[in-house]
Amino acid sequence: MYSIIVMPPCGTGSADQIRLSAGEKLTFGRAVQEGGLAIAHEGVSRVAGEITAHRAFWILSNLSQDQTYVVENPEGAGEHIKVTPGRLDAPVSFEFSRVVLPAAGDLLSFDVWAPRHTYRSAARLGHSGATTAPAFCLDRTKRYFAVLAALCEPRLRGAPHAPLPTVDETVERLRAVWPTVTRSSVYWNIDYLAVKLRLRPSTDTAEPGPRLYGKKESLVSLALRFDLVQEDDLVVLAAAQSEVAQ
Incomplete structure (x- = not known):
């Protein structure tokens, strides 16, 4: 079962979602090997970064030498995290995220969805044993x-x-x-x-x-x-x- 979904940026010629199961990795950059996310822009490093899927979140490694990446929460009223050059395994907990890459005067972006987030259901009222997994997890504030x-x-x-x-x-x-x-x-x-x-x-x-x-x-x-x-x-x-x- 997939854990996260990567949406290729507009203009890459690919409209297909990239689905990763927990533990799988996706490399992105200007000259990545087959199976990676290619971003054809001269301002993007040949191998710019790597995404690793976990169960309900994902981690980002910034493999560039001089560019800070920003991961925005589109539903967070400006909430974001910065991933500095060379930083490995930065955890991203947003349910959906926008990865922003500075590239020779442009700002390029692609989305990452983590739809496997779950939320605790009603109080357990002292019952022992495993909780019942909710059928559907919806956040009414979103x-x-x-x-x-x-x-x-x-x-x-x-x-x-x-x-x-x-x-x-x-x-x-x-x-x-x-x-x-x-x-x-x-x-x-x-x-x-x-x-x-x-x-x-x-x-x-x-x-x-x-x-x-x-x-x-x-x-x-x-x-x-x-x-x-x-x-x-x-x-x-x-x-x-x-x-x-x-």
């Missing part, structure tokens, strides 16, 4: 949950067969609690939810529109079937939350 709530809202409001909101309608619904929301950020969070909830996008349709619609339908169906989003959760669409940040 923006991906607000996106999921917005998608589920029409059906939670008493119209179980209502059509799902379009991405544009979702953007408008979220704007009060997420002023900088864009179509791209909604798409991104939908993609992340599909990974987080272990769904797979349809592969039998070449058109991006129908494929996205099927993904939204699958997400809402799963969320409502297992009470992952309930009517009380719609408060995330009505009250601004400083912790809900990207």
